[in-house]
Amino acid sequence: MIDKSDPFWRDKSLREMNQEEWESLCDGCGQCCLIKLEDEDTEELLHTRLACKLLDIGACKCTDYPNRHARVHDCVVISPDTVKTLDWLPHSCAYRLVAEGKDLHWWHPLVSGDPNTVHEAGISVRPWATSEEGVPEGKMIRFVVKDPSIKRILTGE
Numbered sequence: 001m002i003d004k005s006d007p008f009w010r011d012k013s014l015r016e017m018n019q020e021e022w023e024s025l026c027d028g029c030g031q032c033c034l035i036k037l038e039d040e041d042t043e044e045l046l047h048t049r050l051a052c053k054l055l056d057i058g059a060c061k062c063t064d065y066p067n068r069h070a071r072v073h074d075c076v077v078i079s080p081d082t083v084k085t086l087d088w089l090p091h092s093c094a095y096r097l098v099a100e101g102k103d104l105h106w107w108h109p110l111v112s113g114d115p116n117t118v119h120e121a122g123i124s125v126r127p128w129a130t131s132e133e134g135v136p137e138g139k140m141i142r143f144v145v146k147d148p149s150i151k152r153i154l155t156g157e
């Protein structure tokens, strides 16, 4: 039986959330705003520590959120329909967690009540991401994350 005193992310499916609830579900980690490269031979997705040019890395927030899809053509659309197809989303991503029927972690701002806990817990990209601005496409490969500990942060595993 559903406990009606449960917070909305336990009580509702992604599809049932209103716009305010949906937006508040983002933990502000910034991980989905990192550039990913595809290995042409293996089709493997390579994670980099390069942040989208519109990401304010310090705040881990998009600087033009309302116009993001017009400004950045490959800015991903996360929706109840797409979330399960985006297998590169970090396991820590709140949309992924809810879609998989899991609860949010202690550091999620909705749980902790503090937007800083996502940074304090080492989940956000703030300490180690760098902007893609000024980095030629051919040199992005240099920013692929190889350190397993960083990769663990990237994937949330």
Ligand code: SF4
Binding pocket: 025, 026, 027, 028, 029, 030, 031, 032, 033, 078, 089, 090, 092, 093, 094, 095
């Ligand atoms: S990975 Fe998920 S929780 Fe983190 S910023 Fe992106 S949408 Fe928000």
Ligand code: SF4
Binding pocket: 032, 033, 034, 052, 053, 054, 055, 056, 061, 062, 063, 064, 065, 068, 069, 071, 072, 075, 076
């Ligand atoms: S446009 Fe904004 S939301 Fe989209 S990837 Fe860039 S920083 Fe993130």
